[in-house]
Amino acid sequence: xxxxxxxxxxxxxxxxxxxxxxxxxxxxxxxxxxxxxxxxxxxxxxxxxxxxxxxxxxxxxxxxxxxxxxxxxxxxxxxxxxxxxxxxxxxxxxxxxxxxxxxxxxxxxxxxxxxxxxxxxxxxxxxxxxxxxxxxxxxxxxxxxxxxxxxxxxxxxxxxxxxxxxxxxxxxxxxxxxxxxxxxxxxxxxxxxxxxxxxxxxxxxxxxxxxxxxxxxxxxxxxxxxxx
Numbered sequence: 001x002x003x004x005x006x007x008x009x010x011x012x013x014x015x016x017x018x019x020x021x022x023x024x025x026x027x028x029x030x031x032x033x034x035x036x037x038x039x040x041x042x043x044x045x046x047x048x049x050x051x052x053x054x055x056x057x058x059x060x061x062x063x064x065x066x067x068x069x070x071x072x073x074x075x076x077x078x079x080x081x082x083x084x085x086x087x088x089x090x091x092x093x094x095x096x097x098x099x100x101x102x103x104x105x106x107x108x109x110x111x112x113x114x115x116x117x118x119x120x121x122x123x124x125x126x127x128x129x130x131x132x133x134x135x136x137x138x139x140x141x142x143x144x145x146x147x148x149x150x151x152x153x154x155x156x157x158x159x160x161x162x163x164x165x166x167x168x169x170x171x172x173x174x175x176x177x178x179x180x181x182x183x184x185x186x187x188x189x190x191x192x193x194x195x196x197x198x199x200x201x202x203x204x205x206x207x208x209x210x211x212x213x214x215x216x217x218x219x220x221x222x223x224x225x226x227x228x
Contacts, residue, residue, distance in 0.1 A: 003191075005070050010063075013149070014149050024052040026046065042091050043085050046085075074177045075180045076177045078177070079178075080105060080177075082175040093164040096161045097159070097161065112176055115176075115178055117155070117158070118154075118177060121151070123170060128165050135154050137155075180222075194218065197214055197215060
């Protein structure tokens with residue numbers, strides 16, 4: 001499932017992120033790349049041990065936790081610590097690659113299965129040229145370049161790339177989700193059902209027999225499919 005989630009960060013949070021980024025120091029992004037990705041990767045990244053990165057992580061995680069659409073779409077069990085990258089100048093692209101299946105978290109020793117990839121855009125798209133996230137799926141190539149504060153969710157199994165940035169700088173946050181429901185198809189069915197249920201609740205009310213019955217069906221499917 002490929003999904004656009006708008007306004008994950010508010011204007012106030014984006015301004016706060018910009019102040020933190022102004023004081024940040026960037027390093028070679030290839031330091032965190034896997035064997036395949038290191039060949040294609042040519043960008044910069046914040047040191048995840050640095051104070052600016054930790055402050056930005058706290059800001060993004062708080063926004064993720066309150067976003068009901070994102071939870072409904074991902075059914076997150078674990079979320080890898082958000083990371084931050086920059087594409088500009090000579091470090092301006094990331095060629096075709098597939099994300100590693102497991103993300104190791106050095107701070108805790110935990111491992112996160114990368115069922116779902118997420119990119120949260122942090123710069124106004126009019127401030128840079130290029131930099132589209134291109135995701136390959138069964139319908140062809142999807143080109144994604146969203147407003148600041150908006151997020152895209154896509155399968156971790158996807159071949160994807162970032163097109164060269166030819167003007168300005170593209171700054172984004174990226175992270176991975178291990179879902180309670182491993183199957184992308186099952187997650188999509190549950191997400192669609194949840195959306196329809198929210199509509200029915202708003203029109204018929206929580207106690208309508210059909211709403212109660214469909215809510216039960218949703219949770220029974222989740223019980224059958226989820227892994228804890």
